Amino acid sequence: MRRRSPSRRSAPIRLVPYGGRASFGTAVHGSLAVALDSGPPPQRVPRPVLGVVRDGRPGVRTEARLIAQLVIDVLAGVRPYHHLAGRTTPRVFELLDSLAARMPGRSVPRLRAVRVCEPAPGIAEVAAVAAVGSRVQALALRLEHDRGRWRCAAIETTVPPG
Numbered sequence: 001m002r003r004r005s006p007s008r009r010s011a012p013i014r015l016v017p018y019g020g021r022a023s024f025g026t027a028v029h030g031s032l033a034v035a036l037d038s039g040p041p042p043q044r045v046p047r048p049v050l051g052v053v054r055d056g057r058p059g060v061r062t063e064a065r066l067i068a069q070l071v072i073d074v075l076a077g078v079r080p081y082h083h084l085a086g087r088t089t090p091r092v093f094e095l096l097d098s099l100a101a102r103m104p105g106r107s108v109p110r111l112r113a114v115r116v117c118e119p120a121p122g123i124a125e126v127a128a129v130a131a132v133g134s135r136v137q138a139l140a141l142r143l144e145h146d147r148g149r150w151r152c153a154a155i156e157t158t159v160p161p162g
Helices: 024-028 058-076 081-087 090-099
Strands: 013-015 110-120 123-132 135-146 149-157
Touching: 058 081, 058 090, 058 110, 058 123, 058 135, 058 149, 081 090, 081 149, 090 149
Parallel strands: 013 149
Antiparallel strands: 110 123, 123 135, 135 149
């Protein structure tokens, strides 16, 4: 008989395992915009389709690109984590110190592709690809519009744990 783990809230920052350390289905279940949907979990009723997801407006795209660049700079150790103070929710900001400077070396990351969609008013999901030296890293962000500005509420990345 399989025991159920107690319900817990997911962390706003999650490092997605790669390189054979975890099964693929486990790594992407419940993740943000970069996840591939493998269907509903067994013994669950599928959710209804919510409708068309709108592409991000130009102002949202500009802000999303800036926040994605700041996050990838923090992960690379090029920028201190407190530069994201006004651009994240308090909960994410508390976790950024442990995430800072995760990538080996000090090469400057270059943000390549950034995709933004708005699944609901005031919510934007961002998928970004960054080149860091000879490696390519994926980054997913969830932005929430709060008090007149966009703030990062969740981060998922393929950057390896330090």
